[in-house]
Amino acid sequence: MVIVDSHAHLFEMKKDYVLPSDIYPVVVGYSHSSNQKAAELARKHNYPLAIGIAPQTSIKEGIAKLDEWVEFIARSKPNAIGEVGLDYKWAQTKQDVEKEHILFDRMIALAKDMKLPIVIHSRNNPNENEVPKNAIDEIIEKTRGMKVLMHFYSGNAQQAKEIVKNGGYLSIIHLRSKERRKVIEEVSLERLLVESDSPYVGRTPETIREAVAYIAEVKDLEVEEVITATTRNAMDFFNFTV
Numbered sequence: 001m002v003i004v005d006s007h008a009h010l011f012e013m014k015k016d017y018v019l020p021s022d023i024y025p026v027v028v029g030y031s032h033s034s035n036q037k038a039a040e041l042a043r044k045h046n047y048p049l050a051i052g053i054a055p056q057t058s059i060k061e062g063i064a065k066l067d068e069w070v071e072f073i074a075r076s077k078p079n080a081i082g083e084v085g086l087d088y089k090w091a092q093t094k095q096d097v098e099k100e101h102i103l104f105d106r107m108i109a110l111a112k113d114m115k116l117p118i119v120i121h122s123r124n125n126p127n128e129n130e131v132p133k134n135a136i137d138e139i140i141e142k143t144r145g146m147k148v149l150m151h152f153y154s155g156n157a158q159q160a161k162e163i164v165k166n167g168g169y170l171s172i173i174h175l176r177s178k179e180r181r182k183v184i185e186e187v188s189l190e191r192l193l194v195e196s197d198s199p200y201v202g203r204t205p206e207t208i209r210e211a212v213a214y215i216a217e218v219k220d221l222e223v224e225e226v227i228t229a230t231t232r233n234a235m236d237f238f239n240f241t242v
């Protein structure tokens, strides 16, 4: 039985890392240089690919080269545009927010142009500054009518229900919290995927086994049932077969 890791930065794993044969990754980029590495690795192994420019990148690197970056993404024929979105924890000023918006709007236009689904990175703002608090509500508005996957979903159950009502999917990470438990309870298994976000959050793709176990426990299901559903959902969303 194959488990799909819907979000792995696999090109950043240690050189000697060997992926277990029952884990199939979606390879994800977040900047021009990481997109290039992701595309090369995905092509080599025939893995599904999601590439895009993430909001943090617009602040770290600016957006002057956006045309060139977009051209590369379009040329690489990915399965989805992502990870892209709004990160209000990273943004510190109104100018940062403006840059994130210019970039995100461009990524949305690209996904629409290419008729591709979109993988969203979003973080709300826990700080007291001029940056808005809530990124997820803005994302829900901006992506209405699109096929959306919320990666490392960190919003509340109410927002989760809104996303699913609009046809969206949520990707669940192994980390446990009260809020995440409530999201898993409220959202149908038909709309859940699992991910490691390795090596940044889960150290390796194997952590999706814990995410699967978490969903099985909360929903009182067999592990096999969760694997079958999340794998099918990932294949539907990213349009590939294992």
Ligand SMILES: [Zn+2]
Residues within 6 Å of the ligand: 007, 009, 028, 083, 197
């Ligand atoms: Zn990521």
